[in-house]
Amino acid sequence: MQALLVINAGSSSLKFAMFEAPLAENAPSIFRGQIDGIGAATKFVAKDIDGKVLVDTVITSPEGADFEAQQQLALDTLLNWIEAQNVQLVAVGHRVLHGGERFTAPTLITPEIMSFLTSLIPLGPLHQPHNLRPIRALAKKYPNLPQVACFDTAFHRTQPELAQIYAVPRKITAEGVRRYGFHGQSYDYVSRQLTRVLGDKAGNGAVVIAHLGNGASMAALRDTKCVATSMGFTAAEGLMMGTRTGSIDPGVLLYMMETHGYGAKELSNFIYKESGLLGVSGISQDMRTLEASDAPEAKQAVDLFCYRVARQLGDLMIAAGGLDALVFTGGIGENSDLVRSRVVEYISWMGAKLNPELNKQRGKAQTIHAADSKVAVAVIPTNEEWMIASHTVKLLGVA
Numbered sequence: 001m002q003a004l005l006v007i008n009a010g011s012s013s014l015k016f017a018m019f020e021a022p023l024a025e026n027a028p029s030i031f032r033g034q035i036d037g038i039g040a041a042t043k044f045v046a047k048d049i050d051g052k053v054l055v056d057t058v059i060t061s062p063e064g065a066d067f068e069a070q071q072q073l074a075l076d077t078l079l080n081w082i083e084a085q086n087v088q089l090v091a092v093g094h095r096v097l098h099g100g101e102r103f104t105a106p107t108l109i110t111p112e113i114m115s116f117l118t119s120l121i122p123l124g125p126l127h128q129p130h131n132l133r134p135i136r137a138l139a140k141k142y143p144n145l146p147q148v149a150c151f152d153t154a155f156h157r158t159q160p161e162l163a164q165i166y167a168v169p170r171k172i173t174a175e176g177v178r179r180y181g182f183h184g185q186s187y188d189y190v191s192r193q194l195t196r197v198l199g200d201k202a203g204n205g206a207v208v209i210a211h212l213g214n215g216a217s218m219a220a221l222r223d224t225k226c227v228a229t230s231m232g233f234t235a236a237e238g239l240m241m242g243t244r245t246g247s248i249d250p251g252v253l254l255y256m257m258e259t260h261g262y263g264a265k266e267l268s269n270f271i272y273k274e275s276g277l278l279g280v281s282g283i284s285q286d287m288r289t290l291e292a293s294d295a296p297e298a299k300q301a302v303d304l305f306c307y308r309v310a311r312q313l314g315d316l317m318i319a320a321g322g323l324d325a326l327v328f329t330g331g332i333g334e335n336s337d338l339v340r341s342r343v344v345e346y347i348s349w350m351g352a353k354l355n356p357e358l359n360k361q362r363g364k365a366q367t368i369h370a371a372d373s374k375v376a377v378a379v380i381p382t383n384e385e386w387m388i389a390s391h392t393v394k395l396l397g398v399a
């Protein structure tokens, strides 16, 4: 069987999905899995199309192996496993954080492009190096295998200049300190479903998509193109997230430096790992756990999350020039009827109203608003891996 491999390599994990070639519309992955805990106790899990576990094993690195060696070993383990499945890889698509100001679309990876993407590491030091390493490793092992980079930032390159710049000195903007935006694969996928789910008028109108997962962001679209988004220079801006602060008064960071003696490392942990739902609840970063908890701190964390989504919606409505439709996606957006109903309640003053029965349903792309709602509201499950596979196929003309 011929197959496309999709890789999403992060700082301590590597997620993969394989799709049969030729790629059918919305085809499920034939295999998917994850290597977790790279750098500590590395675990490799792979499942088949029905979710049956095919592998669940620990990868033991040699004594003293550094992170890079461990990531290489993890990737070799995956590639050896793929070879044993009797599939022939025809192309690989990678999720890559940053395409800078240059890339508005996915691209075939060449040595020149690899060096350009490497030069962007200062813009995304927590992700970009991890995204690029498997590309190099694959190129070494299979020099003729085409590889495609799909950028988290590309979807947002249509934002007008005012949405992209910060109020900082020009020379800092010129260095690339701009608002890029992320979660591009998800927005790209959802934006392609808008007219089918919402109809031509609302789908091409002023739409705000809320991608609410562990990482969370929102984007305003017109004519299915991005005009503004909540994340900026990094994936820390905007909404409160599982463990991230989202937008915060920079004065708080100065306070932590001056009063708590925080340096860059402590600040990074504060912004990315200790805050958000976890920080406010003191219990968990997981929305499901918090919704099930009776603790007042858990309730407040959920309250704040919904409030922040609604406030951000207000901001993005201005950028979109109105609100024809609000679309939920991501783990929370697709599954939490509570979060959806709370957010929509905040815009009830403008005539938005849910159909409670439709709001309770799961897993389907559909509208969930009441018949007399003045704003369309929909759930569209995202499919980032399929989107990457689809771009890879289109770009290469393979399969």
Ligand code: ADP
Binding pocket: 212, 213, 214, 215, 216, 242, 285, 286, 287, 288, 289, 291, 330, 331, 332, 335, 336, 337
């Ligand atoms: P990531 O950003 O890591 O891809 P996901 O999009 O998978 O994250 O979203 C994970 C979040 O979705 C978690 O907070 C999880 O609790 C939440 N979630 C998943 N299912 C439900 C559910 N049924 N109700 C509420 N929240 C849910």
